[in-house]
Amino acid sequence: MDFSKIEKEAIEKINSVEDLNELEKVRLSYLGKKGNISQEMKNIANLSIEEKKEVGKKLNNLKNLIHKKIEEQKIIIKKFITNKKISGEKIDLSLPSRNFKSGKIHPISQTIEEVINIFSSMGFSVAEGPDIETDYNNFTALNIPPHHPARDMQDTFYLTDNEKEKLVLRTHTSPVQIRTMFKNKPPLKIIVPGRTYRCDSDSTHSPMFHQVEGLLVDQSSTMAHLKGCLIDFLKAFFEIDTLKYRFRPSYFPFTEPSAEMDVAYKKISGVLKFGEGSDWLEILGCGMVNPRVLDNCGIDSKKFQGFAFGMGIERISMLKYGITDLR
Numbered sequence: 001m002d003f004s005k006i007e008k009e010a011i012e013k014i015n016s017v018e019d020l021n022e023l024e025k026v027r028l029s030y031l032g033k034k035g036n037i038s039q040e041m042k043n044i045a046n047l048s049i050e051e052k053k054e055v056g057k058k059l060n061n062l063k064n065l066i067h068k069k070i071e072e073q074k075i076i077i078k079k080f081i082t083n084k085k086i087s088g089e090k091i092d093l094s095l096p097s098r099n100f101k102s103g104k105i106h107p108i109s110q111t112i113e114e115v116i117n118i119f120s121s122m123g124f125s126v127a128e129g130p131d132i133e134t135d136y137n138n139f140t141a142l143n144i145p146p147h148h149p150a151r152d153m154q155d156t157f158y159l160t161d162n163e164k165e166k167l168v169l170r171t172h173t174s175p176v177q178i179r180t181m182f183k184n185k186p187p188l189k190i191i192v193p194g195r196t197y198r199c200d201s202d203s204t205h206s207p208m209f210h211q212v213e214g215l216l217v218d219q220s221s222t223m224a225h226l227k228g229c230l231i232d233f234l235k236a237f238f239e240i241d242t243l244k245y246r247f248r249p250s251y252f253p254f255t256e257p258s259a260e261m262d263v264a265y266k267k268i269s270g271v272l273k274f275g276e277g278s279d280w281l282e283i284l285g286c287g288m289v290n291p292r293v294l295d296n297c298g299i300d301s302k303k304f305q306g307f308a309f310g311m312g313i314e315r316i317s318m319l320k321y322g323i324t325d326l327r
Contacts, residue, residue, distance in 0.1 A: 003058050003059075003062055006036065006062065007062055007065060007066075010026075010030055010062075010065075010066050010069070011069055013026050014026055014066070014069045014070055014073050015069075015073065017073060017077070018077060018080070019077070020074065020077055020078075020081075023070060023073055023074060023077065026070070027066075027070050030063075030066050031063065031066060031067060031070075037059060037062060037063050037066070040055075040059055041056075041059055044056055044059070107317045107321050107323070108210055108313055108314065108317055110317075111313050111316060111317040111320070112193050112210065112212070112313060114237060115191070115193060115212050115233075115237065115313070115316075116191065116193065118233055118236045118237060119191045119214065119233065122229065122232070122233075123189055124189050124190060124191045124214060124216075125189065125190055125191075126190070126191055126192075126193065127176050127177075127179075127180050127190040127191070127192050128176065128192070128194060129170075129173070129175055129176035129179050129192070129194070130170075131169060131170055131194070131195055131197070132159060132167055132168070132169060132170070133167070133168055133169075133170040133175045134165060134166070134167060134168075134175075135158075135166035135167070135168055137175035137178045137179065138168050138170050138171060138172075138174070138175050139168075140296075141175075141178045141293065141296045141297065142174055142175075142178065142253060142254040142293055142296075143253040143254050143290050143292045143293055143296070144253045144254070156168055156169075156171055156198070156199075157169040157197050157198075157199070169196075169197035170196055170197065171196060171197060171198050172196050172211055172213065172310060173192040173193070173194045173196060173211045173212070173213045173310070174192075174213055174254065174308075174310070176190075176192040176194070176213075177190070177192060177213065177215045177308065178293075178296075178297060180215070181215075181217065181294070181297035181298070181299055182297050182298065185299075186217045186218055186219075186299060186304045186306075187216075187217060187218040187219075188215060188216065188217040188218075188306070189215075189216050189217075189218075190214070190215050191212055191213065191214045191215075192211075192212065192213045192214070192215070193210065193211070193212040193313065194210065194211065194212075195208055195209070195210055196208070196209055196210065196211050197209075206314070206326055206327075209312060209313070209314050210312070210313035210314060211310055211311065211312055211313060212310070212311060212313055213308065213309065213310040213311075214229075214307075214308060214309045214310070215289070215306065215307075215308045216229075216306045216307055216308075217289065217294070217299065217304055217305070217306035218304065218305075218306060219303065219304055219305070220305075221305060221306050221307055222288075222307075223257065223259075223287075223288060223307070225307065226286055226287075226288070226307035226309065227247060229307075229309075230261055230284065230286060230309060231243075231245060234261075234263065234283070237316065237320070238263075238274065238275060238319075238320060240274070240275040242275070242276070243263065243275045244263065244264035244275055244276050244277070245261060245262065245263050245264065246261070246262050246264075246280065247259045247260070247261055247262075248260050248261075248262060250285060250287075252285060252287055253290070254287075254289070254290050254293050254308065255285075255286070255287025255288055255289060255290055255307075255308055256287060256288060256290045256291075257287055257288060258285070258286070258287035258288075259285070259286055259287055260282050260284070260285050260286075261282070261283055261284050261285075261286060262280040262281060262282050262283065263275060263280070263281055263283050263319075264276055264277045264278070264279065264280060264281075265277050265279050265280070265281050266278065266279060267279075272322075274319055281319075283311060283315065283316065283319070284309055284310060284311035285309065285310055285311075286307065286308065286309035286310070287307065287308065287309075288305065288306070288307050288308075289305065289306045289307060289308050291305075294306075314326055
């Protein structure tokens with residue numbers, strides 16, 4: 001068997017191939033079960049011991065060489081294919097921009113902008129914070145200790161079981177209120193729009209949703225100020241001066257007293273008429289900041305007080321724009 005001839009022939013065939021399928025055929029012709037090298041390996045059994053050692057070594061060296069050359073050619077072919085594909089997919093950055101005459105801002109983004117504009121006109125500033133929060137800021141500082149059932153109600157996404165610094169995807173934007181009170185001294189007047197996370201998924205809820213919360217801390221604000229602020233906001237947002245509303249006593253760990261605000265509605269021929277009627281729809285939660293929360297943030301609750309509120313951006317968007325299914 002002329003090993004040098006087979007080697008030269010194999011290398012020439014491998015180097016001339018420009019297609020992966022053809023390269024595989026060449027591989028099989030030499031290294032496959034029925035390939036030339038494989039057949040010669042079987043014939044070794046008929047040789048003497050000395051011949052077996054010599055021929056076996058040469059066959060192995062040839063087999064390894066062919067395998068190496070095939071892998072090298074495979075890389076070359078793949079690079080050629082990739083470069084050819086890239087050259088055919090060039091983007092001409094000099095093209096002028098397309099003039100789209102249609103298009104709208106997403107309802108959620110539009111709602112957030114409207115909410116910010118209305119509360120800004122009342123003197124509120126916008127505060128922001130991270131989506132990944134500490135367990136303390138998200139719960140404990142807000143008077144929701146580890147044993148509190150409100151934690152289960154919020155179906156929380158925890159990111160670590162490290163007891164030293166347990167992290168969580170924030171379930172509300174309230175941790176930004178905590179961060180603001182830790183960082184700044186009263187008076188405070190902020191709203192906090194942003195993403196929040198809970199294990200909810202249906203026609204009106206999603207695992208990731210948006211909230212806007214408000215916080216005011218000073219020495220003289222009362223429940224009457226809170227009610228007036230929210231009434232003015234909803235009238236401006238829904239553009240209904242005769243908006244029918246009510247406040248119901250409720251419970252939240254971080255406010256005392258607490259309330260939920262409902263807005264009236266009625267259905268006419270299956271169409272929801274918002275702001276009037278005899279039926280009620282809960283739209284937000286609110287209350288006076290619990291003194292424990294102020295104390296947790298280093299604010300003297302005997303000297304300062306304030307109010308807080310929160311509402312779902314998706315919820316008020318659906319009501320304003322007539323969206324029946326969030327999905």
